[in-house]
Amino acid sequence: MANPPVQLSLQTTQGKSPLSPRVPSSLTPPVTPIAKERPPRSTPSPFQDAKAAQTPSTSKDNVGTLQFTDDLEICRDENNRSCEFGRGVWSIVYKARSLPHPPTSPPGTPPSSPTSRSQVLAVKAPLRRDARPVLTAEASTLTRLTFTQDHEQYIVPFHGYHADLGALVMSAIPTSLASYIEDQSKQARTNHTTATMFDPVQGPASYQDLARRLITGLNWLHQVAAVVHGDIKPHNILLRPVDADRELAFPFEPLYADFSATVDIPVHAEAADTTRATMSFTPPFTAPEMLASLTATVMAPTPASDVFSLAATLLAAATGDLLLYPNMNHRLRLEMARAGHQIVEFARSGVSGSRVPRNGFVERIVRPAVVKDPAMRILTPEWVELASA
Template identity: 30%
Template sequence: MAIRVSADGVWENSTGYTLTNDAPLGIGAWSSVHLAIPSEDRRSISTRAAAADTPPATPVGRSAQGFSKLTVSPPSRQSAGAAGGPPPQPHQQQPGFASLNSVKTGKVWAIKAPTNKTAQTVIRAEAHILSRIFSWRPQPKKPDYFVPFHGLDPQTGSLIMDALPLTLDDFINEDLATLQEPSRSTLVAQVLPSLVTHLLQGLDWLHHEAGVVHADIKPSNILLRPSRPAVTAAMLQRRLQSAASFAVGASLAAPSLLRSTADALNGDVSSPEKALRHVSFTPLYTDFSAALSLRPDAPVSAPSSGDTDTTPPLSPTQAAGPVDSTPSTSTTSSPPALPTPSPIAAGTWDFLAPELCRTATPPPVPTPCSDVYALGITFLILLTGHSPFDAVAQGNAIRRREMIRAGDAVAFAGMEQRGARALREYVDVE
C-alpha cells in the first residue's frame, strides 16, 4: 500500500480502487459514502471493470471541480476523465465498478467523498485528525476503538476506511425496533455491558492519549463490526443488492443484523428472534469531521516501509509518542492556544451538552465532558429506542431546544411510558 505523509501531516494513500456500485451507503452534509475494492484485492472483479478507461456514467454527471454531488459516486481510482453518456441501466455490471462477488472474497473499503469544494476542507481536516490518532503511541494493545483508517485519496480528496455494514442507529431502528418485549429487553441487556465498556474505554483513550475531542458522538457515528466475519460480508453484499437502480437518490437498505446472524448459523435457527443470543459485535467510533485537538499536534509518521498488508499498522514503528501536556516553565514560551471548533462542521442538537447551547462570543468549545454527555444520550437512545426529548417536544423545535438546554435528559426520557419502563429496568433512577 502506497502511503506517504503530506506536508500538513495527512496520510495520503495512492492505492487504486474500484467502486462497487453507484448508490451511496449514506449521504451527509459534507460527504457521500461508497463501497470500493482496493486494487490488491480485486480477485473477483471482471476484466471489463478492471480495464475500464473511463469512469462510469452517472445520472447527473460530475461538477467542474471533479467533486461528486450528493447522489453521485466519487471518481474511480481505476480511471481518470470526465463522466458522460447515458445513465447506466439497473442490474448491469458497469465499467469501472467491481462485481458483487468481489465483496465476498476481497477486502472492502468505504470511500467518504466530499460533496463540494468546501467539504474537501472538512474532510482533509478529518484526515489530519485520523492520521494523528493512528500514528499515536502508546496505542492500546488491541486498538479496536475506531474504524480503521487507510489515508486520504489525494486524487479525489476522499477518506479511505474499512467498510462496516451498519451503525448503532441502524441496530436501534432496524433490529431492536422490530422486536417485541421482552425480546428487545433481552437483546439490549445482552449487548449493553460490553458496548458501554468498550465505548467508554475508547473515549478515555481518545481524550487522554490522543488528546482529541470527537465533538459529534451519536448512534449514527458509531459503526458496528459483527464478531462473525461471514455476517459482515453477507450484510455488505445485501446492501449492494438492495439497490434496485442507479436513479438519482437511490439508496442502499440497511440489512438486519439479527437475520444475517441467523443466516450465518446455517439454518440452526428458524427465525431472527431465535438468533438473539448469538448477536455479537464491536462498536467503533467514526466521523471525526467536527473533532478538535486538545493540545499541540505531534508529528505524524507513515506506516513502516516493511508493511505489505493493505491495512496501515496502527502503531507505526517510528510513530511519535504522546505530547507532554505539562505547562512549560520557560518565561519566553507562550501558552498554547485554546482549541477552536470547526467553523463549518458542528455537533448534533439532541446530543449537545447544555453548556454548548449558550449564545456567547466566542462560542463555547466542545470538551471531553461534552463528549461524555453525548455518549450518555446515545446510551439512553439505545435503552428507550428514541431521543429522550421526543415525547415532550412533540415536534416543536423551539421546545426541543429549550429541553436540550435544560440538560435533564433522563427525566425527559422518563416522561414517556416506554422510556420510563426502560429506565426502571436498566437504570437506578430512585
C-alpha cells in the first residue's frame, strides 16, 4: 500500500514557487560530510563590504527560515522501500516528488488546468535525533544565501525547510563533481596518448573554465554572502547542465552544496567565530591548520582554509584522482594532508603527476592557494583575476 503524501508548503517573498524545472531521475544530491560532532552554532549577521552592502544579503536576525509547504511524496522502489540519494553521519537524502496543490474554484466553476507539474527533489532529513539542530542551522544559512543577490549561479537551489521532519528540500542535481572527475579519469585512461598526458583529464579548455567558475563562486561566498563554506570538496559541488544553446568549454554550472559546516565572516577580525555546527574534515581537502586543530584548540574554518580546500579540489580535478595520494594507507594520507603546503609536489610524484606540469596553468592557480601560512594565501578577488588571465 502506498504511503500518503506528506503535507508541506513553500513560502516566498514574491508569491511564486521557486521550484526547479523537471530533472532526470538518475540524480546525485548534496552529501552530508563525515564530521566530528560539535554543538550547534548561533549565526551572527553577515559581514558586508561596501559593494556587498548594496546587495540583498539577508541575516538570520531579520528573516525567518524559508518554509516548504507543497505536498511532498517520498519516491519508492519496486520493493516499496524509500529511494535514497545518499547518507552520511548526520543525514539521509531521499528522492522525492512535489505535488502542487490543486487550484480551487468557486462553486459552479469548471476546474482549471493545473498550473505546475510534479518536481523531482532531494530531501535531506536527519539520520539521528541530535542531527536536527545541525540541519536547522543549515536551513537558516541556506535561507540567507537564497536571499543574497546572484545566489542562483553559485549554490544548490533551496526550496525550504520542513519543520515537522526537520528536513531540507532542495533541487535534485544530476551529478557531483566527484562523479564527473571519476568519469573523466576513466575516459582519459581509455584514450591515453602522449599528446594529452600533460593536460588535465577533462582537457585544458574545459578545466580552465571549471576552475574560473569555481573560484568565482567562492569569491561570491566570501565577498558577497560573507560566509566560509567550511567543507569544500568534490563531493559537495554539484553540476547542473547548461542549456544546449550556450557554448561553454565546461558544459555544467558548478554549484556549492552542503552548508552544515558554514560559519560567518565576522565584521571585526578580533570577533572571529570559534564555534560551528559540525567540524568536518576530509583529507586531503581539509587545510592542514584545520587538521592540526583536531588535537589542539578548536578553530572555525576561515576564508584561507576554504581557499586551500578549493585548490586541493582543483588539483584532484586535474589529475583525475579523488584521493590525490593513491596507493597510500589512511595513516600516510593523513600525514601527507598535514603537510598540505607540499600538495603539488605530492600530486606530481603520483601516477598522474604529468598532468601538473611545472609552471603550467594547474600549478599557477594552485600554488598560491596552498602556502603553509594561511595569512599568505591568495585572496579570492586576486584568485579570480589569476584564473581569468
